[in-house]
Amino acid sequence: MRRTRDWFEPARFGLFVHWGPWARAGWEASWPLVGGVVTLPLGQDIPADEYHANAGGWQPDPAAPEAWATAAAAAGMRYAVLTTRHHDGYALWPSRHGAHGVAHTAPGVDIVRTFAEACRRHGLKIGLYYSLPDWHHPDYPAFTDAQRPYVFGGYPSPSADGWQRYMEYVRGQITELLSDYGTIDMIWFDGAWERSADMWDVDALERLIRGLQPCILINDRLPGHGNFATPEQFVPPEPPAEPWETCLTMNRSWGYNSSDTDYKLPATLVHTLSEVAGRGGNLLLNIGPDGDGRIPPPQQARMSEFARWMARHAEAIIGTSAGLKPWQFAGPTTLKGNTLYCHLLMQPVAPVSVRGVPVQHLKSVRVLGHDAALPFEIRIPVMDELMHIDGSGEVLIDLPEALRDPVATVLVLEFDCDPARSGSAAPSQETAA
Ligand code: GLC
Numbered sequence: 001m002r003r004t005r006d007w008f009e010p011a012r013f014g015l016f017v018h019w020g021p022w023a024r025a026g027w028e029a030s031w032p033l034v035g036g037v038v039t040l041p042l043g044q045d046i047p048a049d050e051y052h053a054n055a056g057g058w059q060p061d062p063a064a065p066e067a068w069a070t071a072a073a074a075a076g077m078r079y080a081v082l083t084t085r086h087h088d089g090y091a092l093w094p095s096r097h098g099a100h101g102v103a104h105t106a107p108g109v110d111i112v113r114t115f116a117e118a119c120r121r122h123g124l125k126i127g128l129y130y131s132l133p134d135w136h137h138p139d140y141p142a143f144t145d146a147q148r149p150y151v152f153g154g155y156p157s158p159s160a161d162g163w164q165r166y167m168e169y170v171r172g173q174i175t176e177l178l179s180d181y182g183t184i185d186m187i188w189f190d191g192a193w194e195r196s197a198d199m200w201d202v203d204a205l206e207r208l209i210r211g212l213q214p215c216i217l218i219n220d221r222l223p224g225h226g227n228f229a230t231p232e233q234f235v236p237p238e239p240p241a242e243p244w245e246t247c248l249t250m251n252r253s254w255g256y257n258s259s260d261t262d263y264k265l266p267a268t269l270v271h272t273l274s275e276v277a278g279r280g281g282n283l284l285l286n287i288g289p290d291g292d293g294r295i296p297p298p299q300q301a302r303m304s305e306f307a308r309w310m311a312r313h314a315e316a317i318i319g320t321s322a323g324l325k326p327w328q329f330a331g332p333t334t335l336k337g338n339t340l341y342c343h344l345l346m347q348p349v350a351p352v353s354v355r356g357v358p359v360q361h362l363k364s365v366r367v368l369g370h371d372a373a374l375p376f377e378i379r380i381p382v383m384d385e386l387m388h389i390d391g392s393g394e395v396l397i398d399l400p401e402a403l404r405d406p407v408a409t410v411l412v413l414e415f416d417c418d419p420a421r422s423g424s425a426a427p428s429q430e431t432a433a
Contacts, residue, residue: 003227004243007125007185008217010319011078012277013310014127016247016286017068018083018254019111020090021055024291026258030087033135034143034150039233042252042260048145052100052136055090059106062114064293069118071287071295071303076310078318081127081188081284082115084177089136093180097172100136116181127186128177132170132221133194139166155194167201171208178212187213188230189221197223219245228282235275239322245282248272250302256288263298266305267407273306273317274343274408278332280322309407312369316341316410324420328356340419341368342411347404351377351396354413359393361417367403368410374398392422 018029028036028043033051036043065082072080085091091101093112102109112128119126135143139162147156158166178184187209192200206225209216220226220242229244236244250269253260264272269285276283285306287299295303310317316334320341323333330353334341342354359378366373380393397411413419 002243003215003217006215007078008228008245008282009243009280009321011125012282012317012320013075013077013273014079014081014245014282014284015068015072015075015077015124016081016129016254016284017065017115018086018256018286018288019060019064019293020083020086020088020092020255021058021105022086022088023256023289024058025054026256026290027051027054028253028257028260029083029255029288030131030135031150033088035148037150040253042257042262044257044259045148048143051088055088055100056105058291060092060102060109060111061293062109062111064289065111065115065118066121067293067295068115068287068289069122069124071300071307072124073122075303075306076314076318077124077285077306079125079127079185080115080119081129081186082112083129083131084112085130085134085173087131087133087135087191089131089134091173093176095173095176097169097176098134098137100134112177112181116184120182125185126181126183127188128184129188129190130174130177131191132189132200133191134166134169137166137169139163139169152193163199171205174205174208175212178209178216184213184216186217186219187222188219192221192223235272236279236281239279239281243281245284246272246276247284247286249286249288250299254286254288256290256296258290261298263302266302269302270305270309270407271345274332274334274345277317277320277334278323278343305407309405312405313408313410316343316368316412324354324356329354335420338415338417338419340413340415342413344399344404344409344411348399351398352411354395354397354411356392356422357395357413357419358390358415358417358421359395360390361415362395363414363416364412365395365397365414366412367399368412369405370403372403374400374411 032044032046035045089100094103217227229240231246251260251263273283320334331345332343365376377396384391
């Protein structure tokens with residue numbers, strides 16, 4: 001059985017948390033240190049000394065993760081992933097390796113610990129993000145203003161000794177993260193593009209990780225070793241063959257970027273969750289708490305909209321698998337056993353139609369969250385009817401105005417066979433005769 005079937009695929013919805021010293025200044029995560037990147041157009045450009053000096057005054061509040069986990073659980077999320085160390089190298093736990101992080105600027109604080117505890121309290125699986133590059137570490141080597149602007153592919157080479165020390169540091173930190181906090185369900189790497197898989201010594205890293213946490217999932221950013229793909233800021237039109245998770249920001253920044261007010265509508269985000277689930281993937285939705293660890297109001301509002309919608313519709317997301325083909329319904333669909341969930345992302349102007357399903361096995365139709373059975377009409381080819389062929393046909397459903405959700409209504413179609421069964425079932429002896 002593939003590892004992701006255990007909890008990851010059924011979970012469908014998780015919280016990404018980008019938190020680090022940048023939040024204190026209201027900057028995007030790490031990228032301002034290297035002069036920004038085109039894909040994060042609202043990020044800043046901050047000289048290296050000034051960038052790192054900001055970390056010195058930051059006292060992260062160990063209580064912050066409790067509010068994130070509360071919001072995540074209320075929104076129907078099943079796991080959470082925290083940036084334990086982003087590209088700027090600041091460790092959110094008191095690492096005994098390296099010289100940058102809470103151990104040096106906020107003694108006594110351990111955000112990874114309070115994060116893991118909060119996740120457990122709220123029934124969330126625990127994911128730890130770890131950037132392979134560290135733009136602060138002297139052996140990496142550290143990014144300097146002379147290298148600005150950042151060029152993809154143009155990184156200064158470390159010395160051979162330096163690289164050995166650097167990888168010792170990476171292994172040391174990973175060992176701490178996967179030894180000191182109980183069961184960790186996922187490690188989420190990032191930044192591998194800066195060096196080759198050989199330099200990252202990926203096979204040895206994987207052995208180390210699985211030796212410490214045998215059941216852990218690893219994302220595909222540890223080249224060659226991922227349990228799942230990680231399309232970024234994008235829902236793949238054709239779902240990848242392997243398990244996958246789209247990571248997505250609510251605005252255009254990962255970190256708490258006070259200059260970024262360009263938010264996606266709450267409805268758009270809910271629709272994205274339906275689209276992702278309908279293609280058999282997960283959504284890892286990001287928040288960037290401010291320097292005090294508070295979820296910024298526009299992000300909290302979006303979390304609350306998920307809480308409202310998921311209170312009624314979680315059943316159509318969690319534990320489902322990818323649904324029908326795109327032509328069968330004008331919107332995403334998800335499946336659970338003999339139940340088909342049709343996610344209406346637009347207000348219907350005519351009866352809603354579901355095509356190519358085994359209509360003679362359709363037992364009932366209702367709106368998710370309401371008990372009343374809705375009347376439905378079925379259409380099948382005339383010859384199928386005359387010959388008693390158990391084929392597929394079309395269902396038409398009138399959706400009363402009063403039952404519509406303002407953001408996305410889900411129709412529940414209960415069959416007594418697999419709703420995705422294609423074509424006709426073999427005719428019985430009696431009809432064949
Ligand atoms: C990119 C960015 C990084 C962000 C990550 C999330 O790799 O470099 O800032 O944390 O995407 O997927």
